[in-house]
Amino acid sequence: MAGLLLRDLAQVATPAAGTGEAARGADLRAVDVIEDAFIYCRGETIAAVGRMRDLEPLDGDVEELDCSGLSAVPGLVDCHTHPAFGGDRVGEFSLRAGGASYEELHAAGGGILSTVAATRALSPEALVERVEQHAAWMLAHGTTAWEGKSGYGLDHDTELAQLRVIRAAGGVPTWLGAHAVPPEFPDSDAYLDFALAEVLPEVVGLAEAADVFVENGAFDVPHARRYLTACLDAGLALRLHGDQFTEQGAVPLAIELGARSVDHLEATGDEGVRALAGSDVTAVLLPASALFLGRRMPPGRTLVDAGAAVAIATDFNPGSAFCESLPLVCSLAATQLQLSPAEALGACTVNAAHVLGRADRKGRLAPGYDADLVLLDTPDWRYLAYHLGHDHVLTVIWGRAALP
Ligand code: NIG
Ligand code: FE
Numbered sequence: 001m002a003g004l005l006l007r008d009l010a011q012v013a014t015p016a017a018g019t020g021e022a023a024r025g026a027d028l029r030a031v032d033v034i035e036d037a038f039i040y041c042r043g044e045t046i047a048a049v050g051r052m053r054d055l056e057p058l059d060g061d062v063e064e065l066d067c068s069g070l071s072a073v074p075g076l077v078d079c080h081t082h083p084a085f086g087g088d089r090v091g092e093f094s095l096r097a098g099g100a101s102y103e104e105l106h107a108a109g110g111g112i113l114s115t116v117a118a119t120r121a122l123s124p125e126a127l128v129e130r131v132e133q134h135a136a137w138m139l140a141h142g143t144t145a146w147e148g149k150s151g152y153g154l155d156h157d158t159e160l161a162q163l164r165v166i167r168a169a170g171g172v173p174t175w176l177g178a179h180a181v182p183p184e185f186p187d188s189d190a191y192l193d194f195a196l197a198e199v200l201p202e203v204v205g206l207a208e209a210a211d212v213f214v215e216n217g218a219f220d221v222p223h224a225r226r227y228l229t230a231c232l233d234a235g236l237a238l239r240l241h242g243d244q245f246t247e248q249g250a251v252p253l254a255i256e257l258g259a260r261s262v263d264h265l266e267a268t269g270d271e272g273v274r275a276l277a278g279s280d281v282t283a284v285l286l287p288a289s290a291l292f293l294g295r296r297m298p299p300g301r302t303l304v305d306a307g308a309a310v311a312i313a314t315d316f317n318p319g320s321a322f323c324e325s326l327p328l329v330c331s332l333a334a335t336q337l338q339l340s341p342a343e344a345l346g347a348c349t350v351n352a353a354h355v356l357g358r359a360d361r362k363g364r365l366a367p368g369y370d371a372d373l374v375l376l377d378t379p380d381w382r383y384l385a386y387h388l389g390h391d392h393v394l395t396v397i398w399g400r401a402a403l404p
Contacts, residue, residue: 001043003062004371004397010379011071012037012049014365015350022282022309022354023346031342033381039072041371044399049365071381073345074365075144075372075398076326077352080239080263080284080313083134083148083171084127084162087118089318102293102320103245106217112152112180115318119152119162127165134316134324135169141325141391144372144398145353145362147313149211151176154191156199163206172356174239175203178212178219178227188223196230208357209237209260214250221249228257237357243267245295255279261311261355265298266290273299277306282355285347286315287332288323300337311351312337312344327393330385341385372398 015023016030023030038055040048092105092114105111122130131148138146148166150173153159163173177195185191203210210231212224218241219227228238238259242250244266251272254262263284265272276283285298303310312333315321323329326348333344353363361370376384377394384392 003047003058003060004041005058005062005064006039006067006072006375007055007064008052009037009039009067009072010069011035011381012039012365013071013073013345013381014049015074015346015363017364017366018350022311022351024307024309025304028304028310028346028351029340029342031345039365039373041397044371046365046367046369046371048367067375069377069379070394071376071379072365073374073376073381073384074349074363075370075374075396076142076348077356077358077363078138078143078146078313078316078326078348079261079311079352079355080286080315081134081138081146081148081171081324082151082176082315082317084131084150084166085115085119085152085318086122086126086130087115087318089115089322092319093322096293103217109183111319113183115152116154116180116182120155120158124161127161128168131165131169131171135171137324138316139396139398140393141327142374142393142396143324143326144374144396145172145356145358146170147172147174147356149174149176150207151179151211154179154182159199160202160206163203167206172358173207174209174211175207175231175236176211176213177203178224180213180218188219192223192227196227200230200234204234204236207236209239211239211241213241214248214253215241215244216246216248221253224250225253225257228253228259232257239263243272247272251275254281260357263313263315264289265303266295268299273302273306273308276303276308280309282309282311282351284311284313284355285333285337286313286321287336288329289315289321291332291336292321292323297336300333300339304339304343309351309354310343310347311355312347313352327384327391328389331388334385335388341382344385
């Protein structure tokens with residue numbers, strides 16, 4: 001097994017060993033920073049991390065990389081993306097820039113449903129090409145593990161094709177079978193009758209989780225409960241899009257059903273914050289989406305201070321967040337959500353890995369973890385959040401394939 005030694009790093013920054021649960025409060029900002037450091041990988045696993053002065057002689061076939069002046073952080077984990085879509089929404093973006101609202105465009109058959117039509121029209125090869133392109137964009141920004149949702153097919157074949165393509169591209173697939181009611185069904189009940197009877201049985205074994213958009217114009221709480229309960233019974237983990245524009249009861253529903261996460265939370269008030277803080281549901285915040293739509297930001301600082309488990313993600317999609325950069329999301333977390341760079345790092349590494357059920361291997365630089373890491377072309381890792389819009393990602397090491 002070949003070894004790779006990253007030597008003379010100015011800094012290695014990694015979330016500290018936690019409790020085995022998602023990090024909360026002071027644990028979220030506990031980042032170990034090792035100066036003048038090395039990382040030693042064997043095969044696809046990290047074997048050792050430490051100070052150069054403690055580096056012991058290494059046996060066997062070892063490639064060495066001089067990392068002077070660079071810092072390293074764990075490969076970033078994007079726990080919320082919608083990468084499987086056809087077309088774009090640049091026309092809608094232009095209309096919104098001129099004052100139209102996202103909800104108006106959605107109600108007029110634009111928005112999500114226009115992407116559904118464009119995705120259904122893609123050939124199988126074109127869908128693969130699109131998802132691979134989006135995965136390459138994420139990787140170039142330091143994302144080495146990512147979740148990808150379906151939800152732009154909303155019919156049998158396109159939903160399953162999205163999940164297969166996401167998995168083949170290296171993503172963790174989530175069935176967003178309840179994203180919107182497609183036009184061929186008269187109402188939510190008729191659509192869910194179909195989706196739960198015809199699609200869910202084939203989603204099992206392909207997707208790891210199920211997701212629903214709880215919002216006016218999408219699904220209400222009784223329909224979301226019906227969908228999620230059926231998915232839970234079928235063995236899927238649960239996620240919810242909740243409180244994006246209005247509080248409809250997604251937070252209590254997520255807690256009632258033991259969901260892994262409730263995502264968005266731009267509209268969440270004090271009661272929702274308290275409820276999340278007392279639960280095991282992770283609050284996944286998507287500040288690029290709030291920025292892209294010109295909405296109020298979710299209450300990041302309040303959630304962390306209340307003791308909630310908080311993760312951050314891009315929400316990469318063509319309509320509400322055409323952004324695949326977790327470094328930019330870290331900058332937004334620091335400037336808009338009042339999280340420190342350390343909290344932002346924990347939120348898109350260990351806590352995001354928890355949401356994906358992969359915290360035993362992803363999200364930290366420590367022996368036994370996957371050899372996924374990002375080399376930054378700066379000696380201070382906090383530039384990841386500090387340098388707004390700049391790309392400090394020099395090299396991504398992932399599954400032992402280094403990008404230039
Ligand atoms: O997370 N809010 C629902 N779904 C996506 C947006 C999808 C779209 O606009 O195409 C989101 O923001
Ligand atoms: Fe989303």
